[in-house]
Amino acid sequence: MNKPYTRELNALKRSGRYRERRIRDESLFDAASNDYLGLAENKELHLKACETLNRYPDHAPKASMLVNGYHPIHAAFEAALCDANGFEAGIVMGSGFNANIGLIEALVRKGDVLLMDEEYHASGVAGARMCEGEVIFFPHNDPSALKTELERAQGKRVIVAVEGIYSMGGDLVPQEIIELAIEHEAILILDEAHSSGVIGEHLMGILDYYAIVPTPLMIKMGTLGKAYWSFGAYVLSSTHISEYLINRAKNVIYATAPSLYDTALAHHALIYIQTHAIVLREEIAARQKIVKEILGITCAGLIVPIEIGDNREVMRLQEQLKNEMGVHVGAIRQPTVKKAILRLIARLEIDEVRLAQVCERLTQIWVK
């Protein structure tokens, strides 16, 4: 039995779901990654992060935050995030995946009810499996279904988990869902992986977009690996919830503190976003307009989902676009999505002419 998973791997190959890592081909135009603002290659920011690091004798986190790993670089970024987003307290965490698991496992206790949107990210679903409370997945973006569950759970501590912009569908959480959570005094987790840095007057995400002031029951989780072109995550909340997470979230207690370089880089990214918000917003709007005009798709952010349906066909189309146009578009298959999609990311690094060309080609090869 040297290859104990042969049966499973063969089943994946048969159904067209087999995955492989491929080293990034730098010669292709990147219309697949989540580096929305297109700044992952900005060497100036990289040098600034190095300068920040060079001010300190150490450049590695060395230990858990609760042992000796909490560094002034972490604290400064947390304070800047709180300031920018109107929250009382922040904790930087290892990654968005790790943050969702840690958060949900810690927050949802025995006797509590977790109401999670059925399209919530796999990391949240993994956290839900680990928690001790009752877990209910409500239909995607359906306020009336959520209302029914909130009424049913009356009297219990309720945690609602939704995304600002959904990672695959690219759609926004409706304002009504946020308002329902507020009205029912539920704890509200907002996963802002794809909305932070992309929407809102100050590009701070979904609360900024709807002009909602954070309440003591709101928790904003953001990743640093997307618009913030770094790696890691953060959780913003009330001081009370933050105090609780520091005492209960296993990913904070039992893990080495986040990388200092990545935290410093994300801090410079935040400053960049704040100082360039107007121009960035205009560039985002220009790309949304092109996608709307050519593909007829209204994008809340910069994710453009193009439903193909078949797992093998989506891979074939991805290859076709690479060969014909030198463009790399994401190909997302089941079980990540119900129906396979091409996931075009209208990153700001792609100029408008090229984006229009890709959209035009898509209209020719995409059978709606």
Ligand SMILES: Cc1ncc(COP(=O)(O)O)c(C=O)c1O
């Ligand atoms: C909605 C959502 N939440 C969380 C994560 C995980 O974040 P990270 O990549 O920082 O681990 C992702 C990543 O793809 C995501 O799309």
